[in-house]
Amino acid sequence: MKKIILAGDAGATNTELALFSIENDGLKVLFSEKYKSAEHVSLYEIINKFISDKKVNPSAACIGVPGPVFGGKIISTNIPWEIDETELGNKLGIPNMKIVNDLEAAAAAIPNMNPGSLEIIYAGNGKTNYGNKMVIAPGTGLGMAILIHNKDGYSVIPTEGGHSDYAPVTDIEIELLKFLKMKFGRVSPERVISGLGILNIYEFLLTKKEFGNSENYFEKSEFKDIAAKISEEALNSGNDICIKVMDIFISSLAALCSSKVLGVNASGGVYLCGGIPRKILKLLSDGKFTEAYLNKGRLKYYIEPVPVYVVRESSAGLKGAALIAGRFIKSGIE
Template sequence: MILAGDIGGTKTNLALYEWVNERVEPVRLETFHSADYKSLEEILEEFLTPPQPPTPLDELDADTAAESEDKEAVLPPEPITLAAACFGIPGPVIDNHSKTTNLPWVVDGPTIATRFGIPRLQLLNDLEATAYGVLMLRPDEVEVLNPGTHQKKRQALALIAAGTGLGEAILFWDGKSYRPIPSEGGHTDFAPNNDYEIELLRYLRSQYLHVSYERLLSGPGLHAIYEYIRDTKKNEPTWLAEKIKAGDPAAEIAEAGLNGQAEIAKQALDLFASIYGAEAGNLALKALSLDGVYLAGGMAPKLIKKLQDGAFMKSFTNKGRYKRLLSSIPVKVVMNQQAALLGAASVAGALSHAPTS
């Protein structure tokens, strides 16, 4: 049995697999609200602790015991024995150790391995885990934004994912397979492309010392874009202001924009998609990812209608003399929300079958 985890700023997914050497469905999958826990160990304790057995007959009252005498005794479940584990972590992983970016957690691989008796455990950056998962996706688990051009010789892939934060990764071809490498590119400086975006940068600089792409390309980022439009154009309807205050701001803005219910929400989505396309194009150029760019994370599938309307690809290819090159790159949206978990499982599976050193 192997354990895989996708640790996120909003939610944490854990799953058990009977992994051999190819993709399989999880034996058990559970989701936890990350902010409700003080550490990953606390979640693992809950996930891995077997359910308590029924109360012994001698502790039951007479009537209940009489009813239970004829029933077959239920033995407590066997403790879970793990051969390996892998977790995708939202932050840089150095020496199997990470301080998460959008959670107040410190995750140490050796400490967790010792506490839960896991012989082999590996931490990955969350986008590195997603990159492994992308390599295992079926064709029906992606939506194509740009078909691009098939390359005669394999080059590289790139991955960008907006969710609670913004993650990026690159997959290079080593002659036999794609090898994911992690990145913290989401924290690079936001580069405005026009006067409107310059004003957006000025607006955000009044609140933050450093304005990264993550400040814009994330759930909180969509809300920040919306607030900029609200404060400069003064066109926020009261009903939407109340829904945003009471609910999840990004979700309420996205719903209103996608359904055409509020002009300010539509404008926020337009700007979000344009900036998302520009940064995806930046990543494609830096990685020279001629084999394709994947959009993963929680936001892209929910905004698929917006991403398909042309605004994203217009910004993606708007690179001057490199417009033709960018137009040749396939761009796809990962619709399988378990891609990171799948990637972590594939790594844990490989660990479980690796020869002992």
């Protein structure tokens, strides 16, 4: 009898679940479904509904959730759920339950990802590099993980780098830091390089004299997702303030990417996941990202060979979670 595993990618907006069967040639998707996270009081409620509707009892499960995981427990930074993997597995009747950081799940999928799922933003030296890889995901928040290269392939190290300290480079980014410091006290990269960050940059620019006559989207109730509206305007119109918002977002993201290359010796490349990079591919490819990415002074030569990709595969986190859950079966824990 074929083993069935459950994989999930829980986010602040959506939670996606899927059932996979383990085949000789890999994992096969049987069913998948998305749920609005805010419409449910717990992860248990969503999973229980899913597996009850499908009438299955998975042998193993792995769910990626935003936030740090300690001892199988997590209090998510972007979802109001407290999760304990042992308690969750017992309630659901799933013998092997694993909760991981969402970027750990996404990173697990990258080493075996089809090249067609990757968009090259900066080609580097054009060679396939097998060194360490950095995974950065600007979405509602900012997730990061490291893929450490070793003799067995890659090991995933989840991090909370999105909550480190924001490091401005340009004069206007220094002004932005001062503005955000007044508002928040402490400023992390997530305050700038995320969907929430786009709103913070926009709010800051509205205080600048040169943008004094700009339309204030915060006063427009018809715009449900103001960050998406700003990026769309930057892509499709000559809206000066929106273009400037995304210029700051992209230069900050690029500087972060090359700083992480230096910090973890990520010679194997930088991989941008999350919803925002996929939506702004055109902006990431116009040369401004590359200019800011390579702006590392005396260490520019260290950055130049290292490629940057956008992961076009929207279900990378789900597939990575499935790979992690599949290890329970392969290791004979069942």
